[in-house]
Amino acid sequence: MTGPGGAGLTVGELSEEGLLEIIQGALAPASAPALWPADSVPPGDDAAVVPAPRGAVVVSTDAMGEGTDFLLMWPAGVRTRGYDAGWKAAAQNLSDINAMGASSSALVTALTLPEGTDVAWVRGFARGIAGAIARLGAGGCRAAGGDLGTGERIQAAVTVLGDPGAGVLERRPRRAEDRDRLLAEGADLVHCQVLGGLVGGGPGWAAAGLRLLLTERAELERRWDALPAEQRPGAREIARAVRGQLRPRPPLAAGPAALAAGVLTLMDVSDGIGRDAHRMARACGTGASGGRVEDGRARTLTPWVADTWVAEVARPLGPVAALAGVAPEALVLAGGEDYGVVGLAWPETALPAGFTRIGRMLPAGAEPPAGHRPLPERGWDHFGG
Numbered sequence: 001m002t003g004p005g006g007a008g009l010t011v012g013e014l015s016e017e018g019l020l021e022i023i024q025g026a027l028a029p030a031s032a033p034a035l036w037p038a039d040s041v042p043p044g045d046d047a048a049v050v051p052a053p054r055g056a057v058v059v060s061t062d063a064m065g066e067g068t069d070f071l072l073m074w075p076a077g078v079r080t081r082g083y084d085a086g087w088k089a090a091a092q093n094l095s096d097i098n099a100m101g102a103s104s105s106a107l108v109t110a111l112t113l114p115e116g117t118d119v120a121w122v123r124g125f126a127r128g129i130a131g132a133i134a135r136l137g138a139g140g141c142r143a144a145g146g147d148l149g150t151g152e153r154i155q156a157a158v159t160v161l162g163d164p165g166a167g168v169l170e171r172r173p174r175r176a177e178d179r180d181r182l183l184a185e186g187a188d189l190v191h192c193q194v195l196g197g198l199v200g201g202g203p204g205w206a207a208a209g210l211r212l213l214l215t216e217r218a219e220l221e222r223r224w225d226a227l228p229a230e231q232r233p234g235a236r237e238i239a240r241a242v243r244g245q246l247r248p249r250p251p252l253a254a255g256p257a258a259l260a261a262g263v264l265t266l267m268d269v270s271d272g273i274g275r276d277a278h279r280m281a282r283a284c285g286t287g288a289s290g291g292r293v294e295d296g297r298a299r300t301l302t303p304w305v306a307d308t309w310v311a312e313v314a315r316p317l318g319p320v321a322a323l324a325g326v327a328p329e330a331l332v333l334a335g336g337e338d339y340g341v342v343g344l345a346w347p348e349t350a351l352p353a354g355f356t357r358i359g360r361m362l363p364a365g366a367e368p369p370a371g372h373r374p375l376p377e378r379g380w381d382h383f384g385g
């Protein structure tokens, strides 16, 4: 069965050239970003040539696999469309560049496809990459190339390059005097999830979506019936959770804005705020667990989160969390795949729009701040740790 542009075909029925033509056609909207010189080498050559106006390049890579990072058909009965998978593969990589305070300049994708994959799914995948680049606000990023191969399951390994701003935002403060002050006094824990009016998932929403998607439809119906009517989620809340999982929306202007505002450190929240904030704590501390020993004395830091913030962001999650069979606060603190950013800032720093102070990073043993709880070191771990 064939149709215009490969409709109804599987990739095994096309030549590599034919599939590439379809992919490159779908990527076309992301092929000539405004910031790129008009005479730059066009996509399709042995390698891409990426301008690096700052003299340094930021690079990150992240793979997404069928079975471990998405299912083509979820137990809840929802399909992952090619567009969703391409969007997410791009978004989670654009997110890492953003978390460095940088702006993405080029993206390449190594795509492994079983021969029976629908060509329409692959076209959707490429369109999803171009869609994420355009709609998330990475207009300077070119979909610059990639690689194709066959394998037993779909795998998408994306690499993104980026331009630093006037520096980068690391997991620990760049300046020694800031590191010393942090170890002595602590700093505010700051967070940003949504920028510019985008309808974002919010902390915990992607994890709620994952739980829903991984639950058999019959079980969801049984839980639905068992919930009192006033505790059932609305269709919009369910859609927000599922979209949060399938099509995350990292706030791509937040990184450069944080750098310009003098935020001290930044990371994206891919594995849950709890786990990622503890990674930051280790990077900022000194001693065996990370950091550097500058005066020979090991010092560690502990992240604390404000009860009011947890309650505020957990509240709207209540009904979907009930259907997902999990506590809303656990989703907020340990959920994963939120793709917001978490960082540290001085109390006197004026934060950019979209950022909130959510807690404190304090030297271990410091007086616990009123109305705060220690952020538990829980979250996603591919290897189950």
Ligand SMILES: Nc1ncnc2c1ncn2[C@@H]1O[C@H](COP(=O)(O)OP(=O)(O)OP(=O)(O)O)[C@@H](O)[C@H]1O
Residues within 6 Å of the ligand: 060, 062, 092, 096, 268, 270, 271
């Ligand atoms: N196979 C590998 N070889 C070398 N370094 C690796 C490898 N895998 C991960 N790393 C490095 O380890 C660090 C942590 O990786 P990790 O994937 O947890 O975080 P990340 O790059 O911020 O991605 P994400 O935000 O998606 O979790 C990164 O600096 C990464 O480059």
Ligand SMILES: Cc1ncc(C[n+]2csc(CCOP(=O)(O)O)c2C)c(N)n1
Residues within 6 Å of the ligand: 062, 067, 068, 069, 070, 071, 092, 210, 270, 271, 335, 336, 337, 380
């Ligand atoms: C089928 C299926 N099972 C589990 C998950 C959850 N999951 C996968 S990767 C990840 C963290 C970020 O990964 P990385 O650090 O590699 O970017 C999470 C929370 C999923 N999305 N799909």
Ligand SMILES: [Mg+2]
Residues within 6 Å of the ligand: 096, 099, 267, 268, 269, 270
């Ligand atoms: Mg990251």
